[in-house]
Amino acid sequence: MQGIIFNALAEFVEKTADMETWNDILDESHVPSGGVYTSGGTYDDEEITTLAVMICNKLNIELEQGLTAFGKFLFSYLVERGPVEIKDYPDTQTMLKELDSVVHSEVRRIHPDAYTPFFEYIETDAKTGELMYRSNRRLCVVAEGLLQGAAEYYGQNLAMQHNECVHRGAEDCRWQLQFS
Numbered sequence: 001m002q003g004i005i006f007n008a009l010a011e012f013v014e015k016t017a018d019m020e021t022w023n024d025i026l027d028e029s030h031v032p033s034g035g036v037y038t039s040g041g042t043y044d045d046e047e048i049t050t051l052a053v054m055i056c057n058k059l060n061i062e063l064e065q066g067l068t069a070f071g072k073f074l075f076s077y078l079v080e081r082g083p084v085e086i087k088d089y090p091d092t093q094t095m096l097k098e099l100d101s102v103v104h105s106e107v108r109r110i111h112p113d114a115y116t117p118f119f120e121y122i123e124t125d126a127k128t129g130e131l132m133y134r135s136n137r138r139l140c141v142v143a144e145g146l147l148q149g150a151a152e153y154y155g156q157n158l159a160m161q162h163n164e165c166v167h168r169g170a171e172d173c174r175w176q177l178q179f180s
Helices: 003-016 019-029 045-059 063-081 092-110 140-153
Strands: 118-125 128-134 158-164 173-179
Touching (some): 003 045, 045 063, 092 140
């Protein structure tokens, strides 16, 4: 996992709780990095899993709820700090259509060792479509939060139905999306 995601997680905890809570989590987690993350560095996926579970326990929230909230926060974080100008897209649908070919392509250009999830948005019409997500990390609840954050950022309302999920035996996750 790229260090920028760990940096976002630290800021999420600092804004949701405080710096002391983040430091306590790092002290208690004994993660291999020691909690020192550079945005361009790559860290073991298990490290973020460990931190996410500890954060949710410490903040007394369900893991799924915490991951979705983090995903929503992560979108705005990446808009401001990510390597691609996500803010230049006119709406969520346009951004989703170019997510793999432009956004993730740029991430892999800058960080060749980065593993990015695969997204494919198939538009039904201007307001509806299907989004497919595939990742070895199986973090579809974070993806849902990212979608919510994107819709909020672009000033859209979003209704989504998670029709297929890897956690229910599907090969990948699929959502029906309705924008207004």
